[in-house]
Amino acid sequence: MNEMPAKLRARAERKSAKREDKKRQIAESAIEALKELGYANTSLRDIAEKCDLSLGMVHYYFEDRSDLIIYCVTVYKEEFVRGFSKALERAKGPDQVVDAFSEALVASIFDDEMAHRLWYDIRTQAMFDETFRPVVAEIEARLIGIVRSAFERAGRPVPGDVETCYAMIDGAFRYCLQGQIGPAPLTRAQAKASFRSLLVALI
Secondary structure (H helix, E strand, O other), X not given: OOHHHHHHHHHHHHXXXXXXXXXXXXXXXXXXXXXXXXXXXXXXXXXXXXXXXXXXXHHHHOOOHHHHHHHHHHHHHHHHXXXXXXXXXXXXXXXXXXXXXXXXXXXXXXXXXXXXXXXXXXXXXXXXXHHHHHHHHHHHHHHHXXXXXXXXXXXXXXXXXXXHHHHHHHHHHHHHHHHOOOXXXXXXXHHHHHHHHHHHHHO
């Protein structure tokens, strides 16, 4: 009597996993289109062409453009948070934490600049479109968690205004990112020195 429901459940789980894999594949291709064109200039048709899928197929997996973009940003930031968590896991004490954190920030800017532009684009859109606010709030909570973890790994008490510490790091990160498309971009060494100064002051 119990065997059939178990089989049906296993089948449903496989189907769900297969669907999730396909959604992630579409999202990864969509992120590349969004990196190139930005949020405002990318339509579902652009994304479908980038994924080599029909528009109807994209609609099968995602309700609309906002649904897809929210999924894309979530996937991307999951990887971002995971990378920082790994960098901090190996650090112990303030010196190692500052070095690991500043190196991770610099590597992220120089190696994944366009994806970060997309994040700030979506975060700005959330000020005007409430559709994006829940996912932006969720991602920022995880980013604040990284800062909290940095204090803990450094053996420092987590400040009551850790959100302000996050805002200062985020501001420096965004400023450096913006500078990379300006007339006088920083070198990796200059960017790391800048982040180190800020993190030493905070941590």
